[in-house]
Amino acid sequence: MTFPRSISSLENIFTFTGEFVQKHRIDGKVRFLLDLAVEEFFTNMVKYNASGKQDIELLLQWDRHQIHVTLVDPDSHAFDVTKDRKIDLTKSLTERKVGGLGVYLVKKLVDSLQYDYSNRKSSITFTLQLE
Amino acid sequence: MFDIRIEDGGNVVLSGRLDAAQVEKAHEVLNRVTKSTIVDFKDLQYISSAGLGVLLAAQKRLSQSGNKLKLINMSSHIKDVFHYARFDMIFEIE
Numbered sequence: 001m002t003f004p005r006s007i008s009s010l011e012n013i014f015t016f017t018g019e020f021v022q023k024h025r026i027d028g029k030v031r032f033l034l035d036l037a038v039e040e041f042f043t044n045m046v047k048y049n050a051s052g053k054q055d056i057e058l059l060l061q062w063d064r065h066q067i068h069v070t071l072v073d074p075d076s077h078a079f080d081v082t083k084d085r086k087i088d089l090t091k092s093l094t095e096r097k098v099g100g101l102g103v104y105l106v107k108k109l110v111d112s113l114q115y116d117y118s119n120r121k122s123s124i125t126f127t128l129q130l131e
Numbered sequence: 132m133f134d135i136r137i138e139d140g141g142n143v144v145l146s147g148r149l150d151a152a153q154v155e156k157a158h159e160v161l162n163r164v165t166k167s168t169i170v171d172f173k174d175l176q177y178i179s180s181a182g183l184g185v186l187l188a189a190q191k192r193l194s195q196s197g198n199k200l201k202l203i204n205m206s207s208h209i210k211d212v213f214h215y216a217r218f219d220m221i222f223e224i225e
Contacts, residue, residue: 008152010150010151032208033208035179039181040180090217093187093194094194098180098184101216105212108215
Protein backbone atom coordinates (compact mmCIF):
# COMPACT_ATOMS: atom_id res chain seq x y z
CA MET A 1 0.00 0.00 0.00
CA THR A 2 1.32 3.49 -0.78
CA PHE A 3 0.64 6.73 1.05
CA PRO A 4 1.17 10.38 0.09
CA ARG A 5 4.18 12.05 1.66
CA SER A 6 2.22 13.98 4.28
CA ILE A 7 1.60 13.84 8.02
CA SER A 8 -2.10 13.79 7.19
CA SER A 9 -1.56 10.29 5.75
CA LEU A 10 -1.26 8.94 9.28
CA GLU A 11 -5.01 8.46 9.60
CA ASN A 12 -5.09 6.17 6.56
CA ILE A 13 -1.89 4.44 7.63
CA PHE A 14 -3.42 3.58 11.00
CA THR A 15 -6.56 2.31 9.28
CA PHE A 16 -4.29 0.03 7.23
CA THR A 17 -2.33 -1.23 10.26
CA GLY A 18 -5.60 -1.57 12.19
CA GLU A 19 -7.05 -3.88 9.52
CA PHE A 20 -3.81 -5.88 9.53
CA VAL A 21 -3.75 -6.43 13.30
CA GLN A 22 -7.44 -7.29 13.32
CA LYS A 23 -7.00 -9.85 10.55
CA HIS A 24 -4.13 -11.54 12.38
CA ARG A 25 -5.59 -11.09 15.86
CA ILE A 26 -2.62 -9.07 17.07
CA ASP A 27 -3.26 -7.01 20.14
CA GLY A 28 -1.64 -5.38 23.12
CA LYS A 29 1.95 -4.29 23.10
CA VAL A 30 2.78 -5.46 19.56
CA ARG A 31 -0.09 -3.47 18.10
CA PHE A 32 1.10 -0.37 19.97
CA LEU A 33 4.71 -0.85 18.84
CA LEU A 34 3.70 -1.46 15.22
CA ASP A 35 1.93 1.89 15.05
CA LEU A 36 4.68 3.68 16.95
CA ALA A 37 7.48 2.39 14.72
CA VAL A 38 5.55 3.00 11.49
CA GLU A 39 4.68 6.55 12.56
CA GLU A 40 8.21 7.44 13.62
CA PHE A 41 9.82 6.14 10.42
CA PHE A 42 7.10 7.51 8.14
CA THR A 43 7.18 11.01 9.69
CA ASN A 44 10.98 10.96 9.46
CA MET A 45 10.71 10.27 5.73
CA VAL A 46 8.19 13.10 5.36
CA LYS A 47 10.17 15.64 7.42
CA TYR A 48 13.62 14.98 6.02
CA ASN A 49 12.67 14.40 2.42
CA ALA A 50 9.76 16.78 1.97
CA SER A 51 10.73 17.52 -1.63
CA GLY A 52 10.36 13.87 -2.66
CA LYS A 53 7.66 13.50 -5.28
CA GLN A 54 6.68 9.87 -4.92
CA ASP A 55 4.46 8.21 -2.37
CA ILE A 56 5.90 6.12 0.45
CA GLU A 57 5.21 2.41 0.42
CA LEU A 58 4.28 0.41 3.51
CA LEU A 59 4.40 -3.40 3.47
CA LEU A 60 3.12 -5.55 6.32
CA GLN A 61 3.77 -9.30 6.49
CA TRP A 62 2.81 -11.80 9.15
CA ASP A 63 4.02 -15.24 10.11
CA ARG A 64 3.21 -17.26 13.16
CA HIS A 65 6.06 -15.84 15.21
CA GLN A 66 6.57 -12.28 14.08
CA ILE A 67 5.52 -9.45 11.84
CA HIS A 68 7.79 -7.92 9.21
CA VAL A 69 7.31 -4.29 8.28
CA THR A 70 8.97 -2.41 5.41
CA LEU A 71 8.76 1.28 4.53
CA VAL A 72 10.14 2.29 1.15
CA ASP A 73 10.93 5.84 0.05
CA PRO A 74 11.63 5.51 -3.69
CA ASP A 75 13.28 8.93 -4.10
CA SER A 76 15.45 9.96 -1.17
CA HIS A 77 18.87 10.78 0.20
CA ALA A 78 20.53 8.13 2.33
CA PHE A 79 19.70 8.27 6.03
CA ASP A 80 20.73 5.13 7.85
CA VAL A 81 18.35 4.84 10.79
CA THR A 82 20.36 1.96 12.25
CA LYS A 83 23.36 4.20 12.93
CA ASP A 84 23.78 5.44 16.48
CA ARG A 85 23.19 9.15 16.84
CA LYS A 86 23.96 11.09 19.97
CA ILE A 87 20.93 11.77 22.06
CA ASP A 88 21.35 12.78 25.67
CA LEU A 89 18.42 11.61 27.76
CA THR A 90 19.92 12.82 31.01
CA LYS A 91 19.69 16.54 30.31
CA SER A 92 17.62 18.73 32.55
CA LEU A 93 14.09 19.77 31.63
CA THR A 94 15.17 23.09 30.16
CA GLU A 95 17.77 21.43 27.94
CA ARG A 96 15.74 18.42 26.79
CA LYS A 97 14.69 18.24 23.13
CA VAL A 98 12.69 15.64 21.22
CA GLY A 99 14.70 15.74 17.98
CA GLY A 100 15.85 12.21 17.21
CA LEU A 101 13.84 10.77 20.07
CA GLY A 102 11.34 8.90 17.89
CA VAL A 103 13.91 6.83 16.02
CA TYR A 104 15.86 6.28 19.25
CA LEU A 105 12.73 4.90 20.94
CA VAL A 106 11.85 2.62 18.05
CA LYS A 107 15.38 1.21 17.91
CA LYS A 108 14.98 0.27 21.58
CA LEU A 109 11.59 -1.34 21.08
CA VAL A 110 11.67 -3.32 17.81
CA ASP A 111 13.28 -6.78 17.63
CA SER A 112 15.35 -6.18 14.50
CA LEU A 113 16.02 -3.23 12.24
CA GLN A 114 17.60 -3.05 8.80
CA TYR A 115 18.30 -0.19 6.40
CA ASP A 116 19.09 -0.50 2.69
CA TYR A 117 19.84 2.24 0.18
CA SER A 118 20.45 2.00 -3.53
CA ASN A 119 19.51 4.07 -6.60
CA ARG A 120 17.96 6.73 -4.33
CA LYS A 121 15.64 4.16 -2.78
CA SER A 122 15.60 3.91 1.03
CA SER A 123 14.13 0.80 2.63
CA ILE A 124 13.61 0.37 6.35
CA THR A 125 12.63 -3.09 7.57
CA PHE A 126 11.84 -4.03 11.13
CA THR A 127 10.36 -7.03 12.90
CA LEU A 128 8.28 -7.45 16.02
CA GLN A 129 8.01 -10.77 17.80
CA LEU A 130 4.46 -11.84 18.48
CA GLU A 131 3.51 -12.41 22.11
CA MET B 132 -9.56 9.99 16.96
CA PHE B 133 -7.92 12.22 19.57
CA ASP B 134 -9.54 14.50 22.08
CA ILE B 135 -8.21 16.81 24.76
CA ARG B 136 -10.34 18.83 27.13
CA ILE B 137 -10.01 20.81 30.34
CA GLU B 138 -12.51 19.65 32.97
CA ASP B 139 -14.35 22.00 35.31
CA GLY B 140 -11.90 21.15 38.10
CA GLY B 141 -8.96 22.12 35.88
CA ASN B 142 -7.65 18.64 35.07
CA VAL B 143 -6.66 18.00 31.47
CA VAL B 144 -8.13 14.78 30.06
CA LEU B 145 -6.64 13.05 27.01
CA SER B 146 -8.41 10.36 25.01
CA GLY B 147 -7.82 8.39 21.83
CA ARG B 148 -4.55 8.55 19.92
CA LEU B 149 -2.03 11.39 20.15
CA ASP B 150 0.02 11.13 16.95
CA ALA B 151 1.93 13.65 14.85
CA ALA B 152 -1.24 14.73 13.04
CA GLN B 153 -2.89 15.71 16.34
CA VAL B 154 -0.18 17.73 18.05
CA GLU B 155 -1.58 21.13 17.05
CA LYS B 156 -4.85 20.33 18.79
CA ALA B 157 -3.01 19.21 21.92
CA HIS B 158 -0.71 22.23 21.83
CA GLU B 159 -3.61 24.64 21.55
CA VAL B 160 -5.34 23.29 24.68
CA LEU B 161 -2.18 22.82 26.75
CA ASN B 162 -1.23 26.43 26.01
CA ARG B 163 -4.26 27.49 28.05
CA VAL B 164 -2.84 25.80 31.16
CA THR B 165 -1.10 28.35 33.39
CA LYS B 166 -0.72 26.56 36.74
CA SER B 167 0.24 23.12 38.07
CA THR B 168 -2.22 20.67 36.56
CA ILE B 169 -3.05 16.98 36.46
CA VAL B 170 -3.16 15.38 33.01
CA ASP B 171 -5.31 12.25 32.97
CA PHE B 172 -4.20 9.57 30.47
CA LYS B 173 -6.94 7.09 31.39
CA ASP B 174 -8.51 7.05 27.94
CA LEU B 175 -5.36 7.69 25.91
CA GLN B 176 -4.54 4.59 23.88
CA TYR B 177 -1.48 5.74 21.96
CA ILE B 178 1.23 8.40 21.96
CA SER B 179 4.26 8.94 19.70
CA SER B 180 7.34 11.14 20.09
CA ALA B 181 5.35 14.02 18.59
CA GLY B 182 2.98 13.79 21.55
CA LEU B 183 5.89 13.66 23.96
CA GLY B 184 7.17 16.85 22.37
CA VAL B 185 3.94 18.73 23.08
CA LEU B 186 3.96 17.65 26.72
CA LEU B 187 7.64 18.56 27.04
CA ALA B 188 6.99 22.05 25.65
CA ALA B 189 4.15 22.58 28.14
CA GLN B 190 6.28 21.35 31.04
CA LYS B 191 9.12 23.69 30.06
CA ARG B 192 6.79 26.68 29.82
CA LEU B 193 5.10 25.93 33.15
CA SER B 194 8.40 25.35 34.94
CA GLN B 195 9.37 28.96 34.24
CA SER B 196 6.63 30.04 36.66
CA GLY B 197 7.30 27.25 39.16
CA ASN B 198 4.44 25.09 37.95
CA LYS B 199 4.30 21.60 36.45
CA LEU B 200 2.17 18.89 34.91
CA LYS B 201 1.47 15.67 36.82
CA LEU B 202 0.54 12.70 34.64
CA ILE B 203 -1.85 10.03 35.91
CA ASN B 204 -3.51 6.79 34.78
CA MET B 205 -1.08 5.82 32.00
CA SER B 206 -1.41 2.45 30.30
CA SER B 207 1.59 0.14 30.61
CA HIS B 208 2.49 0.65 26.92
CA ILE B 209 2.56 4.42 27.27
CA LYS B 210 4.44 4.16 30.55
CA ASP B 211 7.11 2.12 28.73
CA VAL B 212 7.52 4.88 26.14
CA PHE B 213 7.96 7.49 28.89
CA HIS B 214 10.46 5.23 30.63
CA TYR B 215 12.60 4.58 27.54
CA ALA B 216 12.55 8.30 26.67
CA ARG B 217 13.55 9.03 30.29
CA PHE B 218 10.54 11.31 30.48
CA ASP B 219 9.84 9.75 33.87
CA MET B 220 12.70 11.98 35.07
CA ILE B 221 10.95 15.07 33.73
CA PHE B 222 7.35 14.41 34.75
CA GLU B 223 5.79 13.20 37.98
CA ILE B 224 3.89 10.08 36.89
CA GLU B 225 1.33 8.41 39.12
